[in-house]
Amino acid sequence: MAYMKRSPWIIHYDGSSCNGCDIEVLACLTPLYDVERFGIINTGNPKHADILVVTGSVNEQSRQVIRNIYDQMPEPKVVVAFGICACSGGVFRECYNVDGGIDQVIPVDVYVPGCPVRPEQIIDGVVRALGVLEEKRARMKSGEPAEAGV
């Protein structure tokens, strides 16, 4: 059964983004790109979500929040880092108040660089995340932990 790939619900968190990537994420919901075609819904609730979408880099304030959202999501779940800041910290990497990419706090499955990411890239990133999601579901079904190496 591959229902998992047909109904990915995302939750979007802004780590410390400049809002550029956030606006592109929201653009995906508009009539031009309409990600609901693929069953993608932007939920505001970690307990309903399958994909955690993070934009912006991690700092001291967002560290706990990202961890908390991630922990509340039921397995199987994937994390997608949208934008170069979420991937590595981007141009803010060396700043005194920036810890780097999202992978400093939680395991990231798909990295989508860009400044900002284009809606086409976002859709491609989510579709790639679906492959990972399906792998995790299969692992879960065979009794292994969904996260490899945990």
Added chain:
Amino acid sequence: MINVLFAVAFLVLAPILGGLIAGIDRKLTARMQGRVGPPVLQPFYDVGKLLEKEHVIVSVSQNFFVLAYLVFIAFSGALFFAGGDLLLVVFALTLAHVLLVLGAYSATSPYSFIGAERELVQLMAYEPMVILAAAGFYLATGSFSVMEIAAFPRPLIAVLPGIFIGLFYVLTMKLRKSPFDIATSHHAHQEIVKGVTTEFSGSTLGMVEVAHWYETVFLLGLFWLFFAWSPVIAVIALAILYLAEIFIDNATARVRWGFALRSIWAVTLVLSAANLVWLQYFGGL
């Protein structure tokens, strides 16, 4: 007089029909917004996925409450389609929603609490209308039995227009559509998180969704009674009714709970009381 065959048919077919209606609803909503929209079978994919997810619970009692919610929704629908007592159907439906509220209260989360309180406000708002509708059917046909009301040979819509409009007014709330989707909504995914279903996930949320499909079919069945003398007209009327609901859903913004409660009470009580008085003193058909 109970028709067991109809009850079994409802239990088996209602989730399929309800899920399809939900899928068509989402497709039409997307088209009204200028989008392509998800496949018609999307609601089934969603529930299929929810059943595959990890079962995370906040408190053990919510498993029981949500399962009981599904069972009582299915029970009230089955009793309705079997031709049982309309009052018993109405009270079983109320009990089902109280169980959902208890399920939401069993998790100590502020969002779930607000959702539960708003669900109670909704119950308070539409419950008088549903009971008055049952009273109206009794005055018009002389029976509370759904089977006898459905077999009434003349059009009930002609003698119960006030009851019909009042029931249509609360249908928006029962289907969780704008402007009365105050407890939880299919569209707003970021306001008070997800209201009454915030703390439900995985298969528990799937059960809430299936219960909603059962309820949709039951509500359409309730409106069928107004047109039961002619099945062709009934099918056309229900289609128009549901399309109107989708249109209202997309054309209106959510109102505040106080206005929702006041306007529903005002509209439904005035219309149904006038209808009942007229029926009592000037006779039916």
